[in-house]
Amino acid sequence: MAAGLIHTLTESPPILVSTSLLLLCSLVALLFTYARARRPARGSLPPSPWRLPLIGNLHQLIDKGLQALSQKYGPVLLMHLGSVPVCVISSGELARDVTNTHDVSDRGSTKASRILFSGGNDLLFAPENNFWRLSRKLCVSALLSPTNVQAMFFVRDEEVAKLVKLIRANGSGKAIDMSETLLKLGSSIVSRAVLGQTKVSGSAEDDNEVRGKLAIQTAHLVADLFSFEDFIPALWWVDHLTGLNRRLKKTAQELHAVLDQVFDEHERNQSADDDDDGPDKNDRKCFVNIMLELRRKGVIGLESLTRSDMRAIVLDMFLAGVASTAASMEWTMAELAKNPSIMKKVQEEVRSVVGGKSEIQESDISQMKYLKCVIKEELRIHGPIIMGRKITSSITIGGFKLPAGASAWINVQNIHRDPAAWDRPSEFIPERFLDARYNYKGQDQVYFPFGLGRRICPGVEFAMAEVEHAVANLLCWFDWELPDGIGAEELDMRGSTSDPSYKIIPLRLVPVPVPKPASRS
Numbered sequence: 424m425a426a427g428l429i430h431t432l433t434e435s436p437p438i439l440v441s442t443s444l445l446l447l448c449s450l451v452a453l454l455f456t457y458a459r460a461r462r463p464a465r466g467s468l469p470p471s472p473w474r475l476p477l478i479g480n481l482h483q484l485i486d487k488g489l490q491a492l493s494q495k496y497g498p499v500l501l502m503h504l505g506s507v508p509v510c511v512i513s514s515g516e517l518a519r520d521v522t523n524t525h526d527v528s529d530r531g532s533t534k535a536s537r538i539l540f541s542g543g544n545d546l547l548f549a550p551e552n553n554f555w556r557l558s559r560k561l562c563v564s565a566l567l568s569p570t571n572v573q574a575m576f577f578v579r580d581e582e583v584a585k586l587v588k589l590i591r592a593n594g595s596g597k598a599i600d601m602s603e604t605l606l607k608l609g610s611s612i613v614s615r616a617v618l619g620q621t622k623v624s625g626s627a628e629d630d631n632e633v634r635g636k637l638a639i640q641t642a643h644l645v646a647d648l649f650s651f652e653d654f655i656p657a658l659w660w661v662d663h664l665t666g667l668n669r670r671l672k673k674t675a676q677e678l679h680a681v682l683d684q685v686f687d688e689h690e691r692n693q694s695a696d697d698d699d700d701g702p703d704k705n706d707r708k709c710f711v712n713i714m715l716e717l718r719r720k721g722v723i724g725l726e727s728l729t730r731s732d733m734r735a736i737v738l739d740m741f742l743a744g745v746a747s748t749a750a751s752m753e754w755t756m757a758e759l760a761k762n763p764s765i766m767k768k769v770q771e772e773v774r775s776v777v778g779g780k781s782e783i784q785e786s787d788i789s790q791m792k793y794l795k796c797v798i799k800e801e802l803r804i805h806g807p808i809i810m811g812r813k814i815t816s817s818i819t820i821g822g823f824k825l826p827a828g829a830s831a832w833i834n835v836q837n838i839h840r841d842p843a844a845w846d847r848p849s850e851f852i853p854e855r856f857l858d859a860r861y862n863y864k865g866q867d868q869v870y871f872p873f874g875l876g877r878r879i880c881p882g883v884e885f886a887m888a889e890v891e892h893a894v895a896n897l898l899c900w901f902d903w904e905l906p907d908g909i910g911a912e913e914l915d916m917r918g919s920t921s922d923p924s925y926k927i928i929p930l931r932l933v934p935v936p937v938p939k940p941a942s943r944s
């Protein structure tokens with residue numbers, strides 16, 4: 424073809440020669456532009472699906488799902504949710520670039536968080552301001568520290584023992600809703616650890632249950648909410664029309680009022696408390712008491728902790744700690760019901776460690792290596808879907824520019840199920856975690872269910888102590904069967920569309936109590 428073209432050029436009249444030259448130059452320029460377009464020009468925006476005015480790519484996200492869009496557009500994708508630009512990062516290496524190399528750590532706030540936290544001082548949603556630093560330090564070194572988590576064993580132990588008793592009383596053969604049961608368990612453990620057990624309601628209703636409900640209500644408040652202001656800021660006024668603002672403010676006020684009552688009660692009790700060895704002395708180790716005590720002792724930074732600061736920390740614990748642990752317990756039981764040979768193997772381990780004892784101690788759990796692998800595998804498949812960050816000043820990732828003001832979504836689910844990193848990624852294979860390289864410290868490129876960088880979850884110890892202990896008890900004292908003749912292969916394992924880390928169809932299982940030593944049967 425080239426020879427033909429040269430021949431044409433030399434043999435043709437001048438006008439034709441110049442036209443051909445022009446064509447040739449245009450062709451070369453076109454090829455050059457095409458080649459450049461295939462390579463991301465440093466600093467160009469990531470590839471993007473076409474979008475509609477106003478809603479952006481929301482319809483494609485709902486219709487196709489995040490994973491399909493990521494697979495189509497590659498490891499860095501730019502979407503618009505309404506008018507908000509969102510960069511989706513689906514590679515572990517690039518995710519670390521965002522959180523560690525570029526140290527992007529703000530998470531961004533939502534309307535619900537701004538109202539709930541009276542303007543935005545909290546741990547989950549606030550940027551890295553002084554309050555974030557103070558409350559993070561308080562969590563890591565006191566409230567959620569390994570020592571405190573250990574001291575809270577009595578809460579986990581009592582709440583799980585209550586549950587075991589309840590399930591036994593339920594009688595053999597009846598299916599129970601594990602979703603509801605485990606959410607209640609998660610909320611009572613977290614609310615008791617955080618608020619203790621002093622009386623606030625004054626009614627006959629179980630105080631703990633009131634607080635558990637409070638914890639669940641808080642979690643729903645932020646998770647199940649669609650605000651126009653968050654996605655299409657120009658339509659902020661629609662939230663007024665739909666009554667969303669009013670409802671949010673009312674719920675926030677109610678939550679704050681209950682928490683203030685709890686704080687009052689703790690403050691009243693605390694002065695009388697110091698030398699008292701009363702029956703509820705253990706519950707005085709709750710987070711509220713620890714915060715009040717540190718403030719009273721004038722620990723640096725905490726001497727001026729306000730009611731609003733304490734409310735924010737308590738609500739953060741509810742938001743971050745209740746639904747996440749309940750979902751982890753539910754998915755673990757679902758995967759075990761779906762994989763009877765794994766259920767059998769882990770039950771054998773748990774029962775052989777516990778032996779003839781009537782209770783499971785923390786020291787027993789540390790010997791249950793396979794149980795730990797089961798939970799790690801559950802968190803790989805069903806753990807967090809995305810982790811959000813806010814890009815405050817523009818950065819370049821994988822050759823693409825992530826513009827200031829955009830959100831970055833680290834696509835954890837995609838990374839946790841990447842066939843390049845995991846053998847048979849959609850199968851539940853706990854044995855892969857016998858490899859000690861995987862932990863919860865955010866050090867691995869393809870496994871980080873508790874996050875990465877400076878905003879990594881400070882509740883890992885608390886969460887694992889709760890989930891491992893509860894699941895070990897359920898496996899030790901009961902066999903579990905699927906109800907209504909459902910076969911293991913028929914069990915519905917779909918995650919909810921709004922948040923796939925929650926099971927769309929609540930898990931129902933039939934407990935079959937196994938004989939156990941007397942003290943807790």
Ligand code: HEM
Nearest residue numbers: 546743744747748751807810873874875878879880882886
């Ligand atoms: C299985 C249970 C849990 C899972 C899978 C989980 C996972 C996560 C993840 C992925 C993040 C975001 C990390 C990041 O952005 O890099 C996070 C943040 C957080 N989690 Fe957890 N979490 C769990 C339980 C808990 C518990 C029990 C608590 C407290 C009682 C807690 C408190 C927090 C807090 C306060 C943050 C925000 C930290 C910050 O922004 O500085 N989490 N968690």
